[in-house]
Amino acid sequence: xxxxxxIECVTQLHPYIPGKPVDELEREYGVKNAxxxxxxxxxxxxxxxxxSHLSHLLSNPxxxxxxxxxxxxxxxxxxxxxxxxxxxxxxxxxxxxxNGSNDVLDLLARTFxxxxxxxxxxxxxxxxxxxxxxxxxxxxxxxxxxxxxxxLDAMLDAVTQKTRLIFIANPxxxxxxxxxxxxxxxxxxxVPENIVVVIDEAYxxxxxxxxxxxxxSFHSMLPVLEQFNNLVITRTFSKAYGLASxxxxxxxxxxxxxxxxxxxRQPFNNNTFALESAxxxxxxxxxxxxxxxxxxxxxxxxxxxxxxxxxxxxxxxGNFICVRLGENCASIYDKLLYEGVITRPVANYxxxxxxxxxxxxxxxxxxxxxxxxxxxx
Numbered sequence: 279x280x281x282x283x284x285i286e287c288v289t290q291l292h293p294y295i296p297g298k299p300v301d302e303l304e305r306e307y308g309v310k311n312a313x314x315x316x317x318x319x320x321x322x323x324x325x326x327x328x329x330s331h332l333s334h335l336l337s338n339p340x341x342x343x344x345x346x347x348x349x350x351x352x353x354x355x356x357x358x359x360x361x362x363x364x365x366x367x368x369x370x371x372x373x374x375x376x377n378g379s380n381d382v383l384d385l386l387a388r389t390f391x392x393x394x395x396x397x398x399x400x401x402x403x404x405x406x407x408x409x410x411x412x413x414x415x416x417x418x419x420x421x422x423x424x425x426x427x428x429x430l431d432a433m434l435d436a437v438t439q440k441t442r443l444i445f446i447a448n449p450x451x452x453x454x455x456x457x458x459x460x461x462x463x464x465x466x467x468x469v470p471e472n473i474v475v476v477i478d479e480a481y482x483x484x485x486x487x488x489x490x491x492x493x494x495s496f497h498s499m500l501p502v503l504e505q506f507n508n509l510v511i512t513r514t515f516s517k518a519y520g521l522a523s524x525x526x527x528x529x530x531x532x533x534x535x536x537x538x539x540x541x542x543r544q545p546f547n548n549n550t551f552a553l554e555s556a557x558x559x560x561x562x563x564x565x566x567x568x569x570x571x572x573x574x575x576x577x578x579x580x581x582x583x584x585x586x587x588x589x590x591x592x593x594x595x596g597n598f599i600c601v602r603l604g605e606n607c608a609s610i611y612d613k614l615l616y617e618g619v620i621t622r623p624v625a626n627y628x629x630x631x632x633x634x635x636x637x638x639x640x641x642x643x644x645x646x647x648x649x650x651x652x653x654x655x
Contacts, residue, residue, distance in 0.1 A: 319517075321638040322565075332551065335551065373536060378526065380406050382512050382527055386410075387416065396416060396417045398443070403446075427455030455594075466506050471508050479499070480512070484517070484574075490595055515552075515555075517596075518569055526548055598636045600632045601635060602631050
């Protein structure tokens, strides 16, 4: 049976490939007790308070049969409360909730760009940017990177009458590079007001911690949000808050932009478990701090291990690090799988010599280093 014809931009899409699941590795490779350091997940998981609350939800069948709050009232107000504590004033009509921050990125592309439009992003930037650009039929304008990170001058030079969106990940995934707040503010002042600038702050909680090597220069763009009507900031609960399986993120913008995004947003795009868990996660800042502090201890362990193996790496502001393994990188990745360690190849980013490794527990980090030493011998 023949399939219906699809528009060209869809047939040419290369879908996002997630990190290999542990169950799949153990099934295919016959290994046991594998560890996954491939998808930038929080090794400690979510707040224990969430686990207790979910038990209550699961024991209430009537609650499970009802639709979630399509407007996310409680979560939005919890976010307003959180940022008020940081002297940032927000209103509910400035918040767009997403099924993960990826959902918000997709909403932005579908709202502001289409055929004959251009979207700018950097070389080595998050894989979702080119995917969502192509999905809406827009033209991707990819600027060359500088030291594995964004070249803001090159991005400004790339602006044309057709530019509708600019995506900037800060910190950047997969490279972990970080832009200073002063650089971004200068950049925003020079971008025409009719172009939406998206600052993807998925790893903000890591970069802003005092143990981060970039803490002196990195600052969220939230304090200047009210100064730029074309600015959108995206965040997620998938990383530092440990809620990756719940898929909940959000965008912060002017009320005018949020109004447009919420017209395109699917109804009930956040389930009840996600909404309620995110609220509890925001209330348990002690658990968040524990997770972030573990990350920077683990990062230090990995860096020392790489140095002992004479391996170079890209300094990272996130919960992952790219290590250079040379022309045998693909083979090393496969050998690590046989050792029960899942990492992330980044050849799809044209980084053929590198593996991206998520920071795990101290035991998982040591497992990786021991396996890496073995396969390199």
